[in-house]
Amino acid sequence: MNHRTGAIAAALMMTVATSALAGARVPAAGAALARVNGVTVPKAMADLLVSEQVAQGAQDNEELRARVRDHLVRREVLVQAARKAGTDKVPAVKQRIAYASDELLANAYLERWVEQNPVSDAAARAEYDRVVGQGAPNEYLSRHILVDSEEQARDIIARIKAGTPFAELATQSNDPGSKERGGELGWARPGSFVPEFDAALQKLEKGHFTEEPVKTAYGYHVIQLDDVRTAEAPKFEDVKERIMQSMQQAVVQKHIESLMGKAKVQ
Structure with missing residues (x-):
């Protein structure tokens, strides 16, 4: 069974659970897709399942309709076997059918309500x-150096103050994604980083770096703010x-x- 056939089978199994086993069978109306032991399998059911598959990207063609027909016939055979075996009378099965049926009804109600009350x-x-109108947030261009201990971070801060370029020291960073770029993290908005990092970054002035190590779950950071701009809406x-x-x-x-x-x- 390929993945498309599997998707149809899954949809049909839900139909089995919610309608075919629930209560007395309602006489079929309209054209018949097939008859199984004298019971009509309505074409309308096939049309419904085909439309659902098409909505998910399948092609409406003879192959799809043949698979749908095959599954509906198989379903009807199973349903008849289940009724003959008394499966529809088992209390736990009846409860599951009732729950699934009500769940579908509630969801269908909400779908119709949304159609009748659309957002314009x-x-x-x-x-x-x-x-x-509330104003676009700022974006920050930053870089950082991540190390394991506070002592390492303080040593890096001291070396930056002594004149060693930030990008040169970034080669010591534990962050492989940025160390080869001088620690650069690119443009980012607040919320892009963990809260401690975000808070420290937003307190910095352009061109400045954190003079105290910033501790996060990843280790200790030294952060530098290279630039700030207003985010374009x-x-x-x-x-x-x-x-x-x-x-x-x-x-x-x-x-x-x-x-x-x-x-x-x-």
């Missing part, structure tokens, strides 16, 4: 303008999708909290 382009633009179109997703998640959470607030939970 105007709202996303307003949020973008609000964030940009990204274009709205580049972040629009991310903003809308974040806003939609917040709206959904607020809706859930509203429903929870109205519910009588004992």
Whole structure:
């Protein structure tokens, strides 16, 4: 079984768990995909599964539809065997089916609610303008030397004060990613480094270095700030999708909290 067939199988197993074993069978409506021991496998089910696979990047072709048909037929054979064996009457199985069915229903409700309450382009633009209006954060161009002990860090600080170039001493650093570049870390915004490093970096003036070792979980750092600039805000179109997703998640959470607030939970 290749990975695409496996994906279809996984989707179909969820269908088995949530519908085929749950309660009495509802008579099929519409065109039939196949009949198994007189039971109709509806074409609409195949269409649904195909559309889900296409949404995930699969090609809607005869090969895909043949695999979907094969899996649905196999599923129906298994479901009939399960009913004949009384598996649908086992308490633990019934509970799992009920839970999975309700979970799908709740998720489907939220999906429909989101479709009916979308975040508009105007709202996303307003949020973008609000964030940009707060001012873009600074970016820092820094370099560091990482050593194992405080004594080593203090020795390096003393040698920098005595006139030894920072980049020359950086060859002693335990950070292999920066030592060959004179300790340079590139441009970064606050939050890019561990909190202790970030705090020390933001206190420095351009061209200065830390005169006390900065201890982090990685060891002891000597940090130098080479330059500071205001970060350029990204274009709205580049972040629009991310903003809308974040806003939609917040709206959904607020809706859930509203429903929870109205519910009588004992």
